[in-house]
Amino acid sequence: MTTIAPPAERTTGKLLRAKEPTTTFRQLDRRTRRFVASSAVTLFALIALSAFLLPLLFMLTSALKTEDQIANGEILPQSPGTAMIDGEEAVLLNVPFDGGTRALALVDPGRQESVFVDPADPTTEIVWEGNWRGLQPEYSLDPTWSNFGDAWSQTSPGMGRLLFNTGVIAGLGMAGTIISSTLVAYGLSRFRIPFKPLILGTLLATIILPRFVTLIPTYVMFNEFGWIGTILPLTIPHFFSNAYNVFLLRQFFLTIPKDLDEAAAIDGAGPMRTLLTVILPQAKGAVLAIALFHFFYSWNDFLEPLVFLGGATEWTPVSLGLARFVGIYDTNIPLVLAGAFIAMIIPLLVFLMLQRIFLRGIDLSGSVK
Numbered sequence: 001m002t003t004i005a006p007p008a009e010r011t012t013g014k015l016l017r018a019k020e021p022t023t024t025f026r027q028l029d030r031r032t033r034r035f036v037a038s039s040a041v042t043l044f045a046l047i048a049l050s051a052f053l054l055p056l057l058f059m060l061t062s063a064l065k066t067e068d069q070i071a072n073g074e075i076l077p078q079s080p081g082t083a084m085i086d087g088e089e090a091v092l093l094n095v096p097f098d099g100g101t102r103a104l105a106l107v108d109p110g111r112q113e114s115v116f117v118d119p120a121d122p123t124t125e126i127v128w129e130g131n132w133r134g135l136q137p138e139y140s141l142d143p144t145w146s147n148f149g150d151a152w153s154q155t156s157p158g159m160g161r162l163l164f165n166t167g168v169i170a171g172l173g174m175a176g177t178i179i180s181s182t183l184v185a186y187g188l189s190r191f192r193i194p195f196k197p198l199i200l201g202t203l204l205a206t207i208i209l210p211r212f213v214t215l216i217p218t219y220v221m222f223n224e225f226g227w228i229g230t231i232l233p234l235t236i237p238h239f240f241s242n243a244y245n246v247f248l249l250r251q252f253f254l255t256i257p258k259d260l261d262e263a264a265a266i267d268g269a270g271p272m273r274t275l276l277t278v279i280l281p282q283a284k285g286a287v288l289a290i291a292l293f294h295f296f297y298s299w300n301d302f303l304e305p306l307v308f309l310g311g312a313t314e315w316t317p318v319s320l321g322l323a324r325f326v327g328i329y330d331t332n333i334p335l336v337l338a339g340a341f342i343a344m345i346i347p348l349l350v351f352l353m354l355q356r357i358f359l360r361g362i363d364l365s366g367s368v369k
Contacts, residue, residue: 063338064143070333077144080137083119092138095128103138144334151339155325157313159342162321169234169317170298176239177294178287184241185249186275190261206243219307231315233308245290252286253279288354299347318343
């Protein structure tokens with residue numbers, strides 16, 4: 001019996017390679033996907049943080065420079081190094097040799113040959129052939145810390161007094177904002193009030209009203225009260241709540257179940273005790289958020305102190321004091337930046353210490369009822 005073999009397959013003479021399977025992001029295991037995602041988020045956060053901190057770093061390094069270093073365009077607060085040779089100050093230059101470069105002190109410059117001295121061995125002179133003007137100086141960090149002391153003492157009526165005045169104004173306004181906004185938000189979120197939607201809408205409509213529109217009528221009213229030249233216009237109005245803060249707190253209070261209020265009422269708690277023992281402990285993040293919002297606003301506010309304080313220098317805040325300081329030392333950039341850095345230290349430290357609670361508090365959500 002004969003068998004017929006199948007016809008031979010044609011070959012093209014090329015070696016066919018099997019296609020390697022490609023791995024996509026979805027085919028990775030869960031742990032690898034989580035690592036890749038977290039790495040991408042971390043990288044993005046580092047880039048954003050670097051972009052945020054670069055101006056602050058530039059401000060700090062500029063405050064540590066001298067006016068000559070600013071004029072020369074130095075990136076860091078550095079100056080050419082010098083050495084004392086035979087009682088005279090000589091500049092240090094990077095002199096090239098066969099084995100590399102050495103930092104030597106120039107004692108006798110010349111056109112074709114110059115005499116250098118090693119600061120470690122001043123008794124030995126080294127003759128170098130070449131033009132010394134093409135050599136790069138040996139730089140060393142030379143921060144001018146005295147700029148901060150000068151800025152502290154030369155501001156009027158003194159940086160310490162400015163910080164104290166700003167702390168008092170911001171602290172009193174912050175206390176008034178917390179008390180008034182909490183009470184108003186509690187009433188709008190927990191009680192049946194006639195025309196509540198109209199009241200809430202009118203309150204929120206004041207957010208879009210620029211304060212420049214009400215500045216002149218407010219000034220006239222405070223002048224009739226005899227408050228101009230005192231800190232009362234900067235503190236008392238905050239005891240009558242703020243629409244933005246009321247809205248934030250109301251939205252947060254709406255997320256707290258009303259069953260807790262009913263349980264407190266069964267135990268004999270009144271509305272104020274319910275607010276203090278049930279609502280506020282759960283809303284401390286939101287309360288701290290509005291407190292810090294007002295603190296930063298009051299610390300940086302310039303217009304209202306300028307208008308309402310008038311010539312009362314005993315209550316000048318740091319924003320107004322720095323403006324006058326810049327007007328006097330506007331050409332001394334390092335001194336001005338040193339004063340500005342001192343003024344922002346306290347808000348920066350407050351934010352860094354309370355950032356977790358602050359960020360948790362501004363993440364407000366809830367349903368509008």
